[in-house]
Amino acid sequence: MKGSRRDLLKYGALAAPLAAVGCIPSRPEVRLLPSLAPLPIPFGAPLRRLSVARPIHADAGTDIYDFTVRASEARILPGLTTPIWGYDGIFPGPTIEARCGRSVSLRLRNQLPVPIVNHLHGGRTPPEHDGYPTDLILPAGGFPTHDHDSQARVSTGEREYSYPNDQRAATLWYHDHRMDFTAASVWRGLAGFYILRDADRDRLPLPQGDREIALMICDRSFEADGAFRYPLRDPLFREPPSMTDAYMGGVLGDVILVNGTPWPRLEVDAARYRFRILNASNARRYELALDPVPRGGFPFVQIGSDGGLLAAPVPQRSIRIAPAERFDVVVDFSQFKIGSSVRLVNRAGSGSAGQVMRFDVTRNTRDDSFIPARLSDIPDAADGHNLQFRDFDFSFSRLTHEWLINGKPFDPMRMDARPKLNSSEIWRIQSDFSHPVHLHLVHFRILNHGGRPGVFDSGWKDTIDLAPGEGASILVRFEGYRGRYVLHCHNLEHEDMRMMANFEVV
Ligand code: C2O
Ligand code: CU
Numbered sequence: 237m238k239g240s241r242r243d244l245l246k247y248g249a250l251a252a253p254l255a256a257v258g259c260i261p262s263r264p265e266v267r268l269l270p271s272l273a274p275l276p277i278p279f280g281a282p283l284r285r286l287s288v289a290r291p292i293h294a295d296a297g298t299d300i301y302d303f304t305v306r307a308s309e310a311r312i313l314p315g316l317t318t319p320i321w322g323y324d325g326i327f328p329g330p331t332i333e334a335r336c337g338r339s340v341s342l343r344l345r346n347q348l349p350v351p352i353v354n355h356l357h358g359g360r361t362p363p364e365h366d367g368y369p370t371d372l373i374l375p376a377g378g379f380p381t382h383d384h385d386s387q388a389r390v391s392t393g394e395r396e397y398s399y400p401n402d403q404r405a406a407t408l409w410y411h412d413h414r415m416d417f418t419a420a421s422v423w424r425g426l427a428g429f430y431i432l433r434d435a436d437r438d439r440l441p442l443p444q445g446d447r448e449i450a451l452m453i454c455d456r457s458f459e460a461d462g463a464f465r466y467p468l469r470d471p472l473f474r475e476p477p478s479m480t481d482a483y484m485g486g487v488l489g490d491v492i493l494v495n496g497t498p499w500p501r502l503e504v505d506a507a508r509y510r511f512r513i514l515n516a517s518n519a520r521r522y523e524l525a526l527d528p529v530p531r532g533g534f535p536f537v538q539i540g541s542d543g544g545l546l547a548a549p550v551p552q553r554s555i556r557i558a559p560a561e562r563f564d565v566v567v568d569f570s571q572f573k574i575g576s577s578v579r580l581v582n583r584a585g586s587g588s589a590g591q592v593m594r595f596d597v598t599r600n601t602r603d604d605s606f607i608p609a610r611l612s613d614i615p616d617a618a619d620g621h622n623l624q625f626r627d628f629d630f631s632f633s634r635l636t637h638e639w640l641i642n643g644k645p646f647d648p649m650r651m652d653a654r655p656k657l658n659s660s661e662i663w664r665i666q667s668d669f670s671h672p673v674h675l676h677l678v679h680f681r682i683l684n685h686g687g688r689p690g691v692f693d694s695g696w697k698d699t700i701d702l703a704p705g706e707g708a709s710i711l712v713r714f715e716g717y718r719g720r721y722v723l724h725c726h727n728l729e730h731e732d733m734r735m736m737a738n739f740e741v742v
Contacts, residue, residue, distance in 0.1 A: 263485070263634075264485030264632070265485045266485050266487070266488050266519045266727075267482065267483055267486065267487065267488060269457045269467055269490075270457060271458040271459075271490050272459050273458040273460050273462055275490065275498075275588055276314055278588075279594040280501075281314075281498070281500055282497075282500055282502065282503075283449075283451075283494060284495045284496060284500070285495075286328055286450060286452075286495055287331065288330065288331045288332075289331060297338060297339060298339045298340065299334070300340075301342045303324045303329070303330065303344055304324055304344075304347055305321065305323055305344055305345065305346050305347060305348055305352055306321070306347040307320070307322075308320055308321075308322050308325035310322070310327050310425070310496065312493070313462050313498065316462025318463060320424055320425035320464070321348055321421065322425045322426070323426065326425075327496050328425075328427060328429065328452050328496055329410065329426070329429075331450065334401050334430060334432045334433070335434065336401055336402075336403070336404070336405055336433070336434035338401060339399060339400050339401055340399040340401060341396055341397070341399075342354070342398075342410075343396045344373060344396075344397065345393065345394045346374070346375055346376070346393060346394060347375070348375060349375055349472075349473075350417070350472075351372035351373060351374050351375065351381065352372070352414055352421070353367045353372055353412060354367045354373075354413065355410065355412075355676070356397070356408055357408060357409050357411060357698070358407075358409070358430075358543070358679075358698050359403070359408055360400070360403040360677060360716040360717075361399055361716075362398070362400070362717045362719065363718075363719025363721060364719070365399065366676055368648075368720065368721070369383075369413055369414065369415035369418075369646075369648070369736070370385040370387075370415050370648050371389045372388070372390045372415075373391050373394065374392045375392075375393070376392060383648065385648035386649070388648070401432055403679075403716075404432075404434075404543060404544040404545075404679075405544050406540070407429070407432075407512040407542075408429075408430040408432055409427060409428065409430055409452075409560075409562075410427070410430050411426055411428075415648075416732050416734075417476065418728050418731055419479060419487070419729045419732045421473075422518065423456065423466050423478075423487070424466075425464075427452070429452065440545075440608060442539065442607065442608075443510040443603075443605040447509045447510060447605070448509070448510040449502075449510070449512070450495075450511075451494050451512065451513050451514070452496075453494055453516065453592060454489075454492075454515070454517045454518075455489035455490070455517050455589065456489040456491050456493055457487075457489040457490055458491060465489075466478075466479070466487065467480045467482065467487060468480070476732070477729075477732035477733055478728075478732045484729055486518060486520075486727045487729055488519060489520070490588045490589060491588065492585075492588070492591065494593045499592065499594070500593050501577075501594040501596055503595075504596065504597055504598065505598065505600075506570040506600050508566050508606075510565070511566075511567065513555065513557060513565065514561075516560075517559050518559065518727065519559060519727045519729055521557065521558050521559070521584050522582045522584055523555070523582060524581070524583075524592065525554040525580075525581050525582075525583050526567070526580060526581070527578070527579045527581045528578065530568075530572065531571065533553055534552060535567060535571075536552040536553075536563075536565040536566070536567060537552070537607055538551075538555070538564070538565050539607060540564025540611075541562065541564070541695040541696065541697055542696065542699055543697060544564075544612065544695070544696060545564070546612065546614070546694045547612060547695070548611060549566075549607050549608075550691070550694055552691065554583060556584070558670075559672050559699075559726045559728070561672065561697075561701065563692075566607055569597050570603065573597065574597055574599060574600060575597065575598075576597050578594070578595045578597065579592075579595075580592040580593045580594070617681035617682075617711050623660055623662050624659070625663075626655075626662075626663050626664070627642070627665075628663060628664070628723070628737070629641065629642050629667075630666065630669075630671045630725060630735060631643070631667075631668040632668060632669060638733055639725065641724075641737040642737070644737075645733075646735070646738075650738065651738050651740050652737040652738050653737070653738070654740050655712070655739060655741055655742070656742055657715070657718050657742065659713075660711060660712065661714070662683065662709055662711055663709070664707065664708070665700070665702060665707065665709075665710065666702075666706075666707045667703070667704065667706050668705065670701070670702065670703060670704055671702050671727060671730065671735070672699050672700070672701040672702075672725065672726040673699065673700050673724075673725060673726070674699040674723065675712065675721075676722050676723065677714075677717065677721045677741070678698070678714055678715070679698050680696070680697055680710040680713070682697060682709075682710055684707070686702075697710075716741075718740075720738060721739055722737065722739075723737055724736035
């Protein structure tokens with residue numbers, strides 16, 4: 237199953253002399269890939285409203301969608317076109333609006349020249365629909381693959397995914413998950429929102445309608461002709477992994493896109509807005525803040541996280557968001573003067589990556605929304621006696637130049653953990669470097685995160701970001717389905733370098 241690039245001898249031979257002259261760092265850091273196209277002027281274009289997918293059919297319990305995944309073009313930079321890969325030919329992909337208790341059936345037709353896999357991130361999905369990395373949808377004309385996985389469910393041309401939506405309302409997203417090539421495929425455009433709602437949540441007096449906006453934030457770089465720039469190892473997407481060795485620590489772009497537009501602007505009323513923020517970047521972390529800072533210093537009221545509404549609102553000075561995480565926040569623009577502009581900035585970024593978007597506060601208005609003191613029911617995270625513990629160590633191997641979990645690269649044929657259905661376990665995660673760790677199928681509570689839970693750790697999570705050298709404990713409830721799933725680092729370059737492991741719910 238090892239690609240030639242992963243051949244230990246080859247790496248050994250390559251790494252030793254280069255390391256000696258200092259070309260290969262002991263642990264590859266995230267690395268900026270600068271654009272060759274001139275960067276657009278920030279706040280020059282309005283924020284686009286994402287297009288909402290229309291079901292082709294709806295019956296008593298299911299909404300049926302049919303997407304063609306194809307190459308197409310987008311207008312992202314002024315005067316240039318960007319070839320993309322898109323669900324229904326658009327980037328971001330169409331937003332799927334789903335209801336708890338009503339299932340979604342999603343047929344994907346693959347018209348790309350490469351295999352695809354679709355994963356509903358945050359979904360409690362049966363294993364055969366979860367988008368296991370080797371469960372490929374091959375192009376209709378076939379494709380040479382070398383994944384050795386006897387359990388792989390490979391289809392040709394198309395496949396139907398079924399999402400039961402038997403879980404809490406939350407902001408989910410879907411994206412490509414092809415073994416070894418997720419990073420380059422998502423970078424080309426294969427990601428979209430999946431908003432799961434329930435009737436209860438709709439009755440809360442939170443901002444809604446035009447004042448509830450999903451924001452997909454991701455960084456990209458551009459070639460001089462407007463194409464997405466990515467350090468591809470193989471332009472045909474055959475030789476794994478996605479990226480060249482120099483970028484195995486993670487690719488950073490210098491253009492920040494929100495819903496596919498560079499540094500957009502949005503006119504807002506002097507009222508409360510609810511933003512469902514997703515970091516869909518491959519490797520970039522953001523610390524989002526408002527500039528100017530409103531009086532009192534707390535521009536955001538966090539109301540939700542990966543797994544839906546929190547028990548109670550949490551005022552935040554800034555929002556630290558790692559790849560794949562979601563934050564549901566309310567911003568009250570009545571704290572700012574009419575006619576003023578408020579920038580959403582990224583304190584974790586420098587230069588062009590320090591800006592995200594701008595809000596222009598245009599008019600006074602009536603606002604009947606408010607944030608209730610109690611948002612949802614979340615049981616206290618029980619303490620862990622009598623629970624099974626498991627340890628997962630995320631580290632870089634200087635020997636093989638791979639990202640490893642418990643000393644091993646991902647192998648679909650090896651089972652790494654077998655938790656029991658309807659049991660809870662405590663998973664202890666240790667990290668050598670920054671790794672946003674994601675588990676499929678489950679949601680978890682954070683018991684300890686570099687000591688105790690941090691200010692961003694409330695509620696149900698499916699992704700936890702570890703700082704270099706940090707340890708965490710999470711309480712995981714295995715509910716829903718038996719079968720094989722993955723956990724992995726959601727720095728997509730690390731993921732493609734096999735920082736992934738299997739668990740089977742038994
Ligand atoms: Cu967002 Cu395994 O994925
Ligand atoms: Cu990682």
